[in-house]
Amino acid sequence: MRIGELAERAGTTTRTLRYYESRGLLQARRAENGYRTYDEGDLRMVRQIRTLQDFGFDLEETRPFVDCLxxxxxxxxxxxxxxxxxxxxxxELDTLIGQLQSVRTEVGAQLARAELEASAEVPGGPEPRCELNREDEDR
Amino acid sequence: MRIGELAERAGTTTRTLRYYESRGLLQARRAENGYRTYDEGDLRMVRQIRTLQDFGFDLEETRPFVDCLxxxxxxxxxxxxxxxxxxxxxxELDTLIGQLQSVRTEVGAQLARAELEASAEVPGGPEPRCELNREDEDR
DNA sequence: GTAGTCCTTGACGTCGGCGTCAAGGCAAGG
DNA sequence: CCTTGCCTTGACGCCGACGTCAAGGACTAC
Known part of the structure; x- marks a missing residue:
């Protein structure tokens, strides 16, 4: 099969497949006219790469899987x-998830605090105070 | 204060501060010699930006906070x-965390499955089968 | 005067994973 | 013969948040 068909069957683009080849992940045989030629094994490799990328693996991380195939x-x-x-x-996922959860907690706390102060300001509170402290301005 | 001091006090670089200015987040007065001049209010803005960026906000998302200050x-x-x-x-965080957790689950399952098959292969199993199915190759 | 340190603008480089365009070759159908 | 649709290589564009280098002006200390 040629590159267009492989792209379609793998759910990607020809540009992407040529990019994989330039990164050494895919190796195409060539027909007499110079066209790239692929087989079912190549299709499996591309699908493996795509699956891992969907998981958030970057290309380099898929290399061992491709080599293995x-x-x-x-x-x-x-x-x-x-x-x-x-x-x-x-x-990495555990670390990242943990970090995001702590950020989530912090942002949530900030929101709650800011909402509190806003509601304390509204029901008869002063106008928004629109002047800064001017004493200590130029360092 | 000048840009170098602001950068140091905010824990960033002069390049970054000029970048913020180019994005319209920071507005510097100019001294007679053309040097940028900042005050404590600017320092607060930069610190606000940095805090949000540490949370993973991108620059555009910090704009309302800066405007507010x-x-x-x-x-x-x-x-x-x-x-x-x-x-x-x-x-966004909740969505992202959820996605990452499901990815984590899937990757964990893949790992467990692959480890199982590997251990089933080792204790007397066959050599790694190094041939592909050749029948259905060229589509 | 001159060395050193700060400042200025401008512009190109980085990273990943491609998108997109250009210019042209090859094969099949009418 | 001509069009259509595939294919080829090469090269520039994109995004975000800056890093880094260049060439030169400003100010301070000696």
């Missing part, structure tokens, strides 16, 4: 190097 | 527009 293994994650990437990713 | 309010989140940004951000 190219080595003839039945799945991209049949190799130790792929499992190592999985594990590293899990750690 | 410039309008003379005591805090950057004393204005409704800022509260709206807080709320929107909370929603």
């Amino acid at each position: 190219r080595a003839g293994h039945p799945a991209g994650d049949s190799c130790p190097a792929s499992l190592a990437v999985y594990r590293r990713k899990l750690g | 410039r309008a003379g309010h005591p805090a950057g989140d004393s204005c409704p527009a800022s509260l709206a940004v807080y709320r929107r951000k909370l929603g």
